[in-house]
Amino acid sequence: MSDSGDTTAQQRVLPVPAMGLVVLVGVSGSGKSTFAARHFLPTQVVSSDAYRGVVSDDENDQSATGDAFDLVHRIVGKRLRRGLLTVVDATNVQREDRGQLVRLAKEHDVPASAIVLDASDGLVRERTRLRTDRDIEPDALARQQHDLSRGRAQLDKEGFRRVHVLDADEAGTAVVELEPSPHDRRELSGPFDIIGDVHGCRAELEDLLTDLGYRIERDDAGEPTGARHPDGRTALFVGDVVDRGPDSPGAARLVMNMVDSGDAMCVLGNHEHKLLRALNGRNVRLQRGVEQTLQQLESRTAEFRERLREFCDGLVDHYVLDGGDLVVAHAGLKEAYHGRSSGRVRSFALFGDTTGETDEQGLPVRLPWAREYQGKAMVVYGHVPTPRPEWVNNTICLDTGCVFGGELTALRYPERELRRVPAHRTWYEPTRPLHEESTGT
Missing domain, CATH: 3.60.21.10 (Metallo-dependent phosphatases)
Known part of the structure; x- marks a missing residue:
């Protein structure tokens, strides 16, 4: 559930609810999927890309995004109803998208946490250039970065119990710590x-x-x-x-x-x-x-x-x-x-x-x-x-x-x-x- 590498003085410990919702936030190429795979079980991660592929046979098919998120929200709701830790791997850079997820957490009476991967523009563009599985238009990436910058300061007012913001170095060494409910x-x-x-x-x-x-x-x-x-x-x-x-x-x-x-x-x-x-x-x-x-x-x-x-x-x-x-x-x-x-x-x-x-x-x-x-x-x-x-x-x-x-x-x-x-x-x-x-x- 967490990194097994050496602990350093710079290592961040990220407490998240053992029963609740974790929303990953970051532009395409910021490392969300890598972070999710490192810290959470595959069954705990609900990926918008994966469900875009489920409904269209092509994770790159942006026309399938609406149907994909219908499935994402349905699966998230089912898991939260059962009291399971659920991690949403999507850009989530727009407040409206995050709001739908926070409402799902409230509907099922569990806390929601956000983990923001704040990679630099240069690093994101370099990662995007090297990707072979995704073709992301520069304009789309710029819009994502604008939305993230505009909304990041307001995240703690959107209903999240905790908000963790990580740069690229911190994301690579952070440790996720599951917090049991005090109840x-x-x-x-x-x-x-x-x-x-x-x-x-x-x-x-x-x-x-x-x-x-x-x-x-x-x-x-x-x-x-x-x-x-x-x-x-x-x-x-x-x-x-x-x-x-x-x-x-x-x-x-x-x-x-x-x-x-x-x-x-x-x-x-x-x-x-x-x-x-x-x-x-x-x-x-x-x-x-x-x-x-x-x-x-x-x-x-x-x-x-x-x-x-x-x-x-x-x-x-x-x-x-x-x-x-x-x-x-x-x-x-x-x-x-x-x-x-x-x-x-x-x-x-x-x-x-x-x-x-x-x-x-x-x-x-x-x-x-x-x-x-x-x-x-x-x-x-x-x-x-x-x-x-x-x-x-x-x-x-x-x-x-x-x-x-x-x-x-x-x-x-x-x-x-x-x-x-x-x-x-x-x-x-x-x-x-x-x-x-x-x-x-």
């Missing part, structure tokens, strides 16, 4: 203790961790600073560690320390998302618990608030675990989104499948995605408080409304065993009773 932790098999929405209920979290067999570490003041399971189990929090409850900073401190020590993992909840915006100085509506968390944080140091901000900022919206058999997301995730990265995937993971409408309480109206779920992965989530966890098509919601006077629940994986501890009291009045189908958190 993809299939190598981790647990065992896990997946814990529902804590919402600042630090004492109840201590109770649950103790019930699960974790040994809680404390500072001189008796405050919990960490927790470790003697059998090496990993706690996995479904998000919404903060807001509404009596001690969001204490709950966050415990979770952050467990994550830092490798004893826990955590996905982003909608309340961490909102708190992050507030800590970043954004204008947020001070309601539904964030106002309490901000008040509680006033007694904490600036260093702690910054640590919490960085922690929230570093959380991913879902994890794919145990060889793909387990998915954890705050509000759940339908199968087509597992392991993928886009705004709509993030929105689904944080808020669920919403219609965009609100009910009479001003809460989002949700669609019952779990009733239609048929995926092989177990999906564990929280977000919508329910009186008790119930399995629905290999999915389960662990938010049992601890902050509303209910319980704090954990699912032991792979045992599928539920553990619950009662709330010490009702810390926050719910918008609607837990026995009703809740639509808002």
Whole structure:
């Protein structure tokens, strides 16, 4: 997948998504096909020249270009739908052509990267003169160079996650490095203790961790600073560690320390998302618990608030675990989104499948995605408080409304065993009773 030659101080390392789209950009003769053959598998490369030959028996037949790109876009879409790394080998010097490819990546919820081969005019013309497989008119080459020069400075505004620009020397020595998705932790098999929405209920979290067999570490003041399971189990929090409850900073401190020590993992909840915006100085509506968390944080140091901000900022919206058999997301995730990265995937993971409408309480109206779920992965989530966890098509919601006077629940994986501890009291009045189908958190 990359050069095997000696590494030098000038060697460029090019990170590209292991599941995503790579768009090669450069004029004819800049070395795109050579670069693609050196760094990627033949099956990963979709070449416009090759498909021009498929539809016309002649890779030089420019009249077949439209039909060739119809096939290119269709094949790219099929590969991205299957989650396969896909590399497009074409000039791609025009913004419109790149835009169609970026839209395909967005449509399939994968990131797109661009690799620009910026060979000098003299080198390109010399290579073109020596080619025996292609006859490129000087005017056509000049148009390509003009289009590339005009659009190169705007590439990072076209929707690419990364843009790498290489001169001829760098292109010959660069190393392509495949980056796994931050969501993809299939190598981790647990065992896990997946814990529902804590919402600042630090004492109840201590109770649950103790019930699960974790040994809680404390500072001189008796405050919990960490927790470790003697059998090496990993706690996995479904998000919404903060807001509404009596001690969001204490709950966050415990979770952050467990994550830092490798004893826990955590996905982003909608309340961490909102708190992050507030800590970043954004204008947020001070309601539904964030106002309490901000008040509680006033007694904490600036260093702690910054640590919490960085922690929230570093959380991913879902994890794919145990060889793909387990998915954890705050509000759940339908199968087509597992392991993928886009705004709509993030929105689904944080808020669920919403219609965009609100009910009479001003809460989002949700669609019952779990009733239609048929995926092989177990999906564990929280977000919508329910009186008790119930399995629905290999999915389960662990938010049992601890902050509303209910319980704090954990699912032991792979045992599928539920553990619950009662709330010490009702810390926050719910918008609607837990026995009703809740639509808002």
